[in-house]
Amino acid sequence: MGREYDQDTTVGSSTLRIRTRGRAVLSNPMTNRGTAFTLAERELLELDGLMPTGETNLENQTRRVYEQYRANKSMLGKFLTLNALRDRNEVLFYHLLAEHLEEMLPVIYTPTIGEAIERFSHDYNRPRGVFLSIDRPDKIEQSLLNYGLRADDVDLICVTDSEGILGIGDQGIGGIQIAIGKLSVYTAAAGIHPRRVIPVVLDVGTDNLGLLSNDLYLGERHSRVRGQRYDDFIELFVSTVTRLFPQALIHWEDVGTANAYRILDAYKDKVCTFNDDIQGTAAVVLAALLAAVDVTGVDLGEHRVVVFGAGSAGMGIAGLVRDEMLRTGSSQTEEEVYSRFWPIGIQGLYFVDDHRLHSFQKPWARRRLDVAGWDVKDPDAIGLMDVVRNVRPTILIGTSTKGGAFTREIVQEMAEHCTRPIIFPLSNPTSRAEATPADLLEWTDGRALVASGSPFDPVDHGGVRHTIAQSNNALIFPGLGLGVAACRASRVTEGMIAAAANALAGMVNTWRPGARLLPSMSDLRLVSATVAIAVARAATQEGVAQLPMTDPIQQVYDRMWQPNYPDVEAI
Structure with missing residues (x-):
């Protein structure tokens, strides 16, 4: 692999065979180990005199860089320190990360990664990843090959078009940071070798006027391309990737709602592909639901589910829960299972005659007949309280990014008709969470079963310490x-x-x-x-x-x- 060194990256540990000598060894983050090189290794690799004479080990190096990390007071400063470490010594970076993963995950991933994405063109330093422009589709193949990996060297390609970045929307070329962050988690959490992954950003322009008017912005300076030209670019990318790297999983990240489902539906049965915002979110929420349902003693297929914020993530959750209901239920038809879901968007409860719905939302929409006889404030905009009062849900899922949407009144109305209400305020960051776990437990006298999208401290209520599960895709x-x-x-x-x-x-x-x-x-x-x-x-x-x-x-x-x-x- 590469011209500077060889290593078998398909196993947990293998000999590193280095071709280069001198400063070139120290400039490559996969061959550099700084003062941990032994005196014998320094002589072999022509490193004598290029570093202090004292030898150290990985553990002491990790202590040193952790002190440097802790010296930074801001989250962005910590992020930049870790970024610089990775560019210098990748083994040390991941060893540090592995020892402090829970502490550092919010730095290398959400929420700090959002600020790093916004500042990408300002803080730009060493390039990492592959940048593909819709204005230069003929460069896709060569750009991917320039990353220096062979056909069998790649397990994962994490790709984004940067339209739906976290809770901050369209971030243009800065989205490369979310792909880099995701792949860092793959390596730290699952041991995917850092030289078996490729982060990719598809630069299709941006509708973010702040970026377009910024002289430092490094992406294409035009509005976001949509329609057939966008689809052709995606098709060319997918076909090129699968030809060059036939064993690679294509991981889609933070693609805009209008395109995420279309892309997944177009390719999921043709290539090895996965959308984390749809399928990853759904899987971790389903896991938490299965654990919560076990506590209630009520079969999953008997629950009534309200999804507040029924976009790509919300409908992805609903879809996987529906499939689990069908897979584990003995007698329910698909129509009966669909009837257990109530999706609510920004305009209220979804109805089949609403032309604004995306194709992936339509199967979940309700008929007007379903709400006949309801006493509601506005029949054309049936809100969350209306649905909770009339449906009496047992599961309430929030993916709306509308902070505080699960009010005391709504939660207590739900809890009045449900012994153990399952309530998941999943929106990130904390300020956008539909409710805090402390409030949910107070308003339900400790009966609520809670998982959140953001990390929350344990909550003491009624003599019981409630440890709050974080529904994190990681x-x-x-x-x-x-x-x-x-x-x-x-x-x-x-x-x-x-x-x-x-x-x-x-x-x-x-x-x-x-x-x-x-x-x-x-x-x-x-x-x-x-x-x-x-x-x-x-x-x-x-x-x-x-x-x-x-x-x-x-x-x-x-x-x-x-x-x-x-x-x-x-x-």
């Missing part, structure tokens, strides 16, 4: 990617997604009062391995695994890269 997507890589799955099926969710749900013990509904983020390596094994087994059962999984546990474990300095050989 609990799902790293393990999914590892499972796909381990068995070389040709597709990502709904069965594999469901297997990931069930494996995650099986890792918690909800019988203790106040127990979290999902595993802790501090256990991500274990979580990712567990999810990966379930995914690989499901892929084998569904006939999409291209490698025989004779010993899934060992095969997944062997595939996980360890952030330790390997043996060095000068060649």
Whole structure:
């Protein structure tokens, strides 16, 4: 792999065979280990005199850079410190990250990554990733090849068009940072080798006037391209990627709502692809729901579900929960299952005659007959309170980004008719959460079963400490990617997604009062391995695994890269 060094990146640890000498060794983040080079290695690689004479080890280096990290008072400062470390020494970066993953995840990923994305053109330093312009489609193939990886060297390509970045919308070329951040989590949590991934941004322009009017902006300076030209660009990208890197999983990230479902539907049965905002979000929420449903003692198929903020994420959740209801239920028809869902958007409850709905929302819309006889304030805009009062839901999911939308009145109305209301305010960041866990537990006298999108501290109520589960996609997507890589799955099926969710749900013990509904983020390596094994087994059962999984546990474990300095050989 590459001209500067060779290494088998498909196993947890292998000898690093270095061709370059002198300063070139120190300038490559995969070959540089600074003062951890032994005196013998320094002589072999012509490093004598290029660093202090004292030898150290990875543990002491990690202590040193952690002190430097802690010296930064701002989250963005911490992000930039970690970014610089990764550009200098990738093993040290991931070793530090692995030791402090729960603490650093909000820095390398959401929410801090949002600020880094917004400031991308201002803080631009060392390029990382592949930048593909819709104005230069003929450059796609060469640009991907220029990254320096061969056909069998790539497990994952994380790609974004930057239209739906977190809660901050269209960020143009700065979206490359979300792809980089996601892949960092794949490596830290699941052991995907950092040289088996490619972050990609599709620069199709931007409708963000602040970026277009900024002299420092580094992307294409025109409005966002849509329609057939956009679709042709996507098709060219997908066909080129699958030809150049036939084993790679294409992970779509933060694509705008109008395109996310279309792209997933167009390619999910043709290539190995996955949309984290739709499928990853759905899987982790389904896992939390399965754990919560177990506490209620009521079968999943008997619950009534209100989805507030029924966009791509909300409908993705509904779709996976629907599939699980059909898969585990004994007698319900698809029509009966759909009748258990009530989707609410910015204009109110969805109705089939609303021409503003996207195609993926229409199957969930209600008939006017379904609300006949309801006493509502405005029949043309039936709101959340109207739905809660009349439907009496047992599950309330928030993906609206409307902070405080789950008011005391709404929550208490729900709790009046439900012994253990399941309420998930999933919107990020914290300021956009539909409610805080503390309020939900107070308003329901501790009966609510809560998972949130943002991290929240434990809540003490009625003598019970409630540990709040964070419904973070990082609990799902790293393990999914590892499972796909381990068995070389040709597709990502709904069965594999469901297997990931069930494996995650099986890792918690909800019988203790106040127990979290999902595993802790501090256990991500274990979580990712567990999810990966379930995914690989499901892929084998569904006939999409291209490698025989004779010993899934060992095969997944062997595939996980360890952030330790390997043996060095000068060649």
